[in-house]
Amino acid sequence: MKARVTVAVLTVALVAYFWLLGQRGVYLLELGTVVGVGLGIGVLLLPVVGIVLVVFELRFGAATARLARKLAETGDLPDDSELARRPSGRIERAAADEYFETIRTRVEADDRNWRLWYQLGYAYNLAGDRKRARSAMRTAIELAGP
The missing domain is CATH 1.10.287 (Helix Hairpins)
Structure with missing residues (x-):
């Protein structure tokens, strides 16, 4: 809100x-x-x-x-609650990169699944790559259809 x-x-x-x-x-x-x-x-x-x-x-x-x-x-929203965090609450870069690699592997196995593309966009965002996060989200939107 x-x-x-x-x-x-x-x-x-x-x-x-x-x-x-x-x-x-x-x-x-x-x-x-x-x-x-x-x-x-x-x-x-x-x-x-x-x-x-x-x-x-x-x-x-x-x-x-x-x-x-x-x-x-x-109940399929990405869950980052288990990822290591800094004292500020931000996710540690190494944990975000590891999470990203896990999701990237899933997307490579099923590249027509919009849910996985959404998770990939989320993972890119956690890793700090906003440009690729938006691109992955656009792919998820296209695959999900109207």
Whole structure:
């Protein structure tokens, strides 16, 4: 629930920022000068790109949350409770790497299983590789279907 509130607040802040940016773009267009029009078009493109990126991120988050709910219903959510932790509570790198290797081996044996791809994304995240974690989650989303 805390994550949803954070996402909502940040989304509202971005929409407000995009609105203000759009107003500046329109103002620059209204100047009528070549430079003003050029800058105005550039400034107006920024909110469009930003909105597209926000929509993609929200869809990605909703899709991963949907998969997490499915896994929770069957009791298949990844369990990292047994992994060694630092005093701060973070999982030790060696333990995360070992967990990752276990999941990677399972995925190699059954690479069409979205549940395993979700676990692989989780394992990548534990190991600190966010880019590959997102890629594995995208694969899980594709395999799970609608």
